[in-house]
Amino acid sequence: MTVRRSVVRGCGAYLPKTILTNNDLAKRVDTSDEWIVQRTGISQRHIAADGEFTSDLGLASAKAALADAGLDAGDIDLIVVATSTPDYTFPATAVTIQAALGITNGAAFDLQAVCTGFVYALTVADQMLSSGLHERALVIGAETFSRILDWEDRGTCVLFGDGAGALVLESVAVDDGNGIDDRGVLAARLRADGRHCDKLYVDGGPSRTQTVGHLRMEGREVFKHAVTMIAEVVDDLMDATGLTADEIDWFVPHQANRRIIDGSARKLGLSPEKVVITVDRHANTSAASIPLALSEAVGDGRIKQGDLVMLEAMGGGFTWGAVLLRW
Numbered sequence: 001m002t003v004r005r006s007v008v009r010g011c012g013a014y015l016p017k018t019i020l021t022n023n024d025l026a027k028r029v030d031t032s033d034e035w036i037v038q039r040t041g042i043s044q045r046h047i048a049a050d051g052e053f054t055s056d057l058g059l060a061s062a063k064a065a066l067a068d069a070g071l072d073a074g075d076i077d078l079i080v081v082a083t084s085t086p087d088y089t090f091p092a093t094a095v096t097i098q099a100a101l102g103i104t105n106g107a108a109f110d111l112q113a114v115c116t117g118f119v120y121a122l123t124v125a126d127q128m129l130s131s132g133l134h135e136r137a138l139v140i141g142a143e144t145f146s147r148i149l150d151w152e153d154r155g156t157c158v159l160f161g162d163g164a165g166a167l168v169l170e171s172v173a174v175d176d177g178n179g180i181d182d183r184g185v186l187a188a189r190l191r192a193d194g195r196h197c198d199k200l201y202v203d204g205g206p207s208r209t210q211t212v213g214h215l216r217m218e219g220r221e222v223f224k225h226a227v228t229m230i231a232e233v234v235d236d237l238m239d240a241t242g243l244t245a246d247e248i249d250w251f252v253p254h255q256a257n258r259r260i261i262d263g264s265a266r267k268l269g270l271s272p273e274k275v276v277i278t279v280d281r282h283a284n285t286s287a288a289s290i291p292l293a294l295s296e297a298v299g300d301g302r303i304k305q306g307d308l309v310m311l312e313a314m315g316g317g318f319t320w321g322a323v324l325l326r327w
């Protein structure tokens, strides 16, 4: 039987030039490099320049992904941007990027699932490609969290950074001999539990306050749930596909906190050499962290065609989820 798979044709990333180190932050709030490194694994983060917007970051990552794929913008008929820091309330950042790429056909929209945004966006795009509705998609995670941070709150301002990453996916017909050997997105699981919405949120918005607001978080509460939720959803995906931890080549988690990443990998029985880490240099870039990490690991030759890659994320909502794909 022939099925359609969403196969990765290319990936790309963009990080703003300005780097803010822990020591820079220690001059602004009561914190230290030692505390931040010990509790989070973060040493620095990139910060968007004045006049540099989420769409600019997303556009740069999209151009890099198209170049990597050897495709033109005109080959794309779907753009999904995962972001919680859009340029405007509307229209979607995706249409700004679409226009900048000179694309006038197909669909473009934003999707908001906070740090799980890229996992949600990839899953939605995969469904739209594998159903035959669209042919080639740009799936982008782009964020400027520096714009929604309370720079006087040491409990949150040290944790986040700006950046963007993108994948080009193509709908390819394959013989479904042994599904798990196919290239492309193989399986996904998405979760949400809105009872936790007050543990990580932004205290502004068009309807409630007519302001943008600032990020608020009960860090300890988020931390408490993170490893359990991540392990549950990844375990579910491995059970559903009959895979064991040994068969996963690369674990590319959302990069929020080194302790959460290490705890999840340990609980899942994944060896540390298989885990891609960027949180030390990028901090938490929310929906951008997974495609940024993928681009780095592909760029330096770790992830190769045919490798089995497990992505996972957990964040505000709470939302969480995992995607299994063969590169």
Ligand code: UT7
Binding pocket: 030, 031, 032, 035, 036, 039, 040, 115, 154, 155, 156, 158, 200, 218, 219, 220, 221, 222, 223, 226, 254, 256, 257, 260, 284, 314, 315, 316
């Ligand atoms: O993508 C998902 C989004 N977010 C996350 O995944 C974040 C999840 N949570 C975390 O990563 C951790 O909870 C944090 C890194 C935010 C905090 O680490 P923690 O080990 O849970 O520390 P804590 O919140 O229990 O705070 C310990 C102490 C507190 O002082 P007291 O009350 O014990 O005197 C804080 O006030 O550390 C203090 N503290 C700081 N000290 C220096 C909090 N932030 C800072 C800081 N520098 N930046």
